[in-house]
Amino acid sequence: DGGITQSPKYLFRKEGQNVTLSCEQNLNHDAMYWYRQDPGQGLRLIYYSQIVNDFQKGDIAEGYSVSREKKESFPLTVTSAQKNPTAFYLCASSIRDSMNTEAFFGQGTRLTVV
Amino acid sequence: DAKTTQPNSMESNEEEPVHLPCNHSTISGTDYIHWYRQLPSQGPEYVIHGLTSNVNNRMASLAIAEDRKSSTLILHRATLRDAAVYYCILRESGYALNFGKGTSLLVTP
Numbered sequence: 001d002g003g004i005t006q007s008p009k010y011l012f013r014k015e016g017q018n019v020t021l022s023c024e025q026n027l028n029h030d031a032m033y034w035y036r037q038d039p040g041q042g043l044r045l046i047y048y049s050q051i052v053n054d055f056q057k058g059d060i061a062e063g064y065s066v067s068r069e070k071k072e073s074f075p076l077t078v079t080s081a082q083k084n085p086t087a088f089y090l091c092a093s094s095i096r097d098s099m100n101t102e103a104f105f106g107q108g109t110r111l112t113v114v
Numbered sequence: 115d116a117k118t119t120q121p122n123s124m125e126s127n128e129e130e131p132v133h134l135p136c137n138h139s140t141i142s143g144t145d146y147i148h149w150y151r152q153l154p155s156q157g158p159e160y161v162i163h164g165l166t167s168n169v170n171n172r173m174a175s176l177a178i179a180e181d182r183k184s185s186t187l188i189l190h191r192a193t194l195r196d197a198a199v200y201y202c203i204l205r206e207s208g209y210a211l212n213f214g215k216g217t218s219l220l221v222t223p
Contacts, residue, residue, distance in 0.1 A: 006157075033210045042201065043158070043213040050208070058210065090157050092211070099146040099205040100165070105157030 003027070006091050006106035013078070013085070013113050021076045021109045023091035030096035032074035033103070036060060037088040046089075049074055050096050078111065086113045118202045123218040126192045134187040134217055136202030141182050146205040149176065149187045151198040152216070158201065161187065197221045 004025040013019045023032065031050050035043035045058030049068040063082025068074055074093075078085045088110050094103040119137040126132040138147065146165050150158040162169055162176045164185075169176040175188040189196055201216040 031210075035213070042215045043211075045210050045212070048210045088155075092157075097207050099144070099207055100163070102148070102160035102163065103150075103211055105159065107157050108155070110155075 004091060004093050004104050004106040006089075006109050008109060009107065011109055011111045013111060015113055016080045018077055018079050019085075019111065021078065021089055021091075021111070023074045023076065023106060024072055025074075025093040025104070026072060027093055027104060028071070029093035029104075030071065031094045032068070033092040033094075034058075034064075034066065034074070034076045035090045035092065037090060037108075043090060046076065085111055087111060117212075118204060118214055120200075120202050120214065120217045122215065123220065125220045125222065126189075128194060128221055128223050129191050132189040132192045132196070132219065132221075134189075134200050134202075134219065135184065136186070137184045138202070138204055139183045141204055142206075144207065147176065147178060147182075147185050148203045148205045148211070149174070150201045150203065150211075150213075151196075152201070153198045158213075161200070163205070192219075192221045194221050194223065 007022045033048040034046040037043050044060050047066045049055035065077045090108045091106045092103045095101045148163040149161040152158040162174050164176045177186045199216040199218050203211050
């Protein structure tokens, strides 16, 4: 069953701690993306990667870091430098540079800073 | 990058057709028009996309204006499960999907 998996579904973090969100896909997609969503808002792009070992900052990359060591995996680390990390985080993947195909999204990780 | 404009919210009765509009006056010739929807507390799901011609699939229809500056997503018979936020997005080569705030669709019985 092909798809994109995010874990965990819910995550609690103490202020000042780094935390890593997992995103795995078995769709053989080159491109992967991380978005953040705040209540009542649309999705904002954090980072994206078009190929292994390469990634670019999105609109709100400050306080976040990513790695892309494997095609299937694109973990996102929320660092202590992110001032307001409580949000819903969504990972997506797609065929690279293909505007004529759809993107697939995971079910999200809801991060709460306590 | 290209932008779209959608109404903040719309309301429909169950089993009636719904027409969700989207304006994209700065669209370029190679941009595809994509629609996604997001149910509460879930990730977005793909609905439909097109370039110039109208498109139909099992979920919806997409009507694209001749000048491509606007499009309309058509749900032929709205159900309660269609209540979601609908996003109209221009897909550009080499770029991630750029989400606006979308249209929140309320379906009433």
